[in-house]
Amino acid sequence: MQTKTKRLTESAMLLAMAIVLEVVSKAFIPEMPFGGQITLVSMLPVVLISYRYGVKWGLVTGVCYAIVEMALGAGTVTAAFQPGYFGDGAMIGNALIMCLLDYVVAYTCIGLGGIFRNRIQSPGLGLMCGSLVALGCRYLAHIVSGFILFSGWAEWFFTQEGFPAWGGSLVASLDPTTLGLVYSLVYNGIYMIPEILLTAIVSLLIARVPKIVVKVM
Numbered sequence: 437m438q439t440k441t442k443r444l445t446e447s448a449m450l451l452a453m454a455i456v457l458e459v460v461s462k463a464f465i466p467e468m469p470f471g472g473q474i475t476l477v478s479m480l481p482v483v484l485i486s487y488r489y490g491v492k493w494g495l496v497t498g499v500c501y502a503i504v505e506m507a508l509g510a511g512t513v514t515a516a517f518q519p520g521y522f523g524d525g526a527m528i529g530n531a532l533i534m535c536l537l538d539y540v541v542a543y544t545c546i547g548l549g550g551i552f553r554n555r556i557q558s559p560g561l562g563l564m565c566g567s568l569v570a571l572g573c574r575y576l577a578h579i580v581s582g583f584i585l586f587s588g589w590a591e592w593f594f595t596q597e598g599f600p601a602w603g604g605s606l607v608a609s610l611d612p613t614t615l616g617l618v619y620s621l622v623y624n625g626i627y628m629i630p631e632i633l634l635t636a637i638v639s640l641l642i643a644r645v646p647k648i649v650v651k652v653m
Contacts, residue, residue: 443489443652447497450481455504457481469598472627477635479574480642483549483567488652491550498547499540506539513539522585530585537581545573553651560643567639571632578624587616593623
């Protein structure tokens with residue numbers, strides 16, 4: 437009973453820390469020029485929960501994290517169910533796909549952060565590799581969502597004012613399907629790749645703090 441209570445308490449505290457880090461990030465860190473935002477390693481606390489208590493509990497926490505993120509993104513979620521958000525596409529179907537991939541799948545994946553806790557002896561290396569997998573899976577979920585829902589914006593994105601000249605070359609050389617995939621890779625990568633690298637570095641550093649990465653059975 438004490439172990440369960442400790443697990444619930446620690447998980448709630450770390451989940452709250454993740455949300456606080458995200459809210460503070462939005463207050464002080466500007467959005468990227470083409471959308472998306474880098475945070476103060478806001479996903480690392482959830483990765484740490486998974487490392488300390490295992491992937492099963494990490495995924496449970498990840499689902500909770502996804503629900504909270506949907507609440508924080510209520511404006512976007514609500515807008516997605518309004519006419520015109522996806523152009524002339526199937527509004528309800530597309531909105532549900534967005535909610536599933538960009539929230540439920542993307543944030544539940546963070547619960548994979550403990551995947552190497554019993555596979556890599558070095559706690560720092562295990563936590564770092566786990567964060568790379570967890571955030572990499574989130575990135576993949578956003579790529580799939582962007583490809584399915586927003587490929588139609590690819591040509592505009594790569595040719596808009598302020599975008600590097602190589603964007604026009606991509607539009608000229610790629611077929612629409614490939615261009616849509618590259619668009620989603622680039623658009624989401626602009627903020628997700630720095631976030632992944634920053635989280636990996638910080639996870640390696642915090643593992644040096646005594647008891648931070650203790651595995652709880």
